[in-house]
Amino acid sequence: MSKHSIMVNINGSDAEYEVDSSDTLLSLIREKAGLTGTKQGCNTGECGSCTVLVNGKPVNSCLMLAVEADGAQITTIEGLSANGLHPVQQAFIDAGAVQCGYCTPGMVLAAKALLDSNRSPSDDEIKRAIDGHLCRCTGYKKIIDAVKIASKKLLEEGS
Ligand code: FES
Numbered sequence: 001m002s003k004h005s006i007m008v009n010i011n012g013s014d015a016e017y018e019v020d021s022s023d024t025l026l027s028l029i030r031e032k033a034g035l036t037g038t039k040q041g042c043n044t045g046e047c048g049s050c051t052v053l054v055n056g057k058p059v060n061s062c063l064m065l066a067v068e069a070d071g072a073q074i075t076t077i078e079g080l081s082a083n084g085l086h087p088v089q090q091a092f093i094d095a096g097a098v099q100c101g102y103c104t105p106g107m108v109l110a111a112k113a114l115l116d117s118n119r120s121p122s123d124d125e126i127k128r129a130i131d132g133h134l135c136r137c138t139g140y141k142k143i144i145d146a147v148k149i150a151s152k153k154l155l156e157e158g159s
């Protein structure tokens with residue numbers, strides 16, 4: 001298996017990693033960068049729990065090779081709370097949209113990406129944004145409510 005040296009920016013910090021050609025971005029994030037807030041569920045692109053933002057777009061990190069992330073800016077759930085909880089994270093708490101929490105990092109990052117591009121999404125747009133994310137315990141209504149609370153807060157803040 002061939003080795004590659006890649007440079008990535010994770011949550012604002014540049015770092016160089018030695019990866020195998022078959023390593024996934026998920027394994028880089030969890031095992032090499034030690035950022036275990038990114039969850040591993042199905043490992044086949046079906047649950048969304050491994051979602052991170054790559055250059056601002058949500059990506060199933062279990063399906064992306066680490067070498068493909070060379071030069072990318074990656075945001076994991078840890079990157080959202082460097083200065084306290086992000087409004088989307090707080091909204092998930094306020095809406096009671098977190099139970100076991102396994103899906104939550106991926107859901108929060110999908111919601112953030114949506115709100116970054118559309119501060120006032122419709123219910124259908126929210127549903128589409130979290131379409132690839134499975135939650136086995138909370139149910140989706142509270143998660144949709146959370147995204148709406150975050151939308152309102154961000155609009156109020158004008159941020
Ligand atoms: S672990 Fe990547 S989509 Fe399920």
Ligand code: FES
Pocket residue numbers: 097098099100101102103104134135136137138
């Ligand atoms: S809160 Fe448990 S899977 Fe969503």
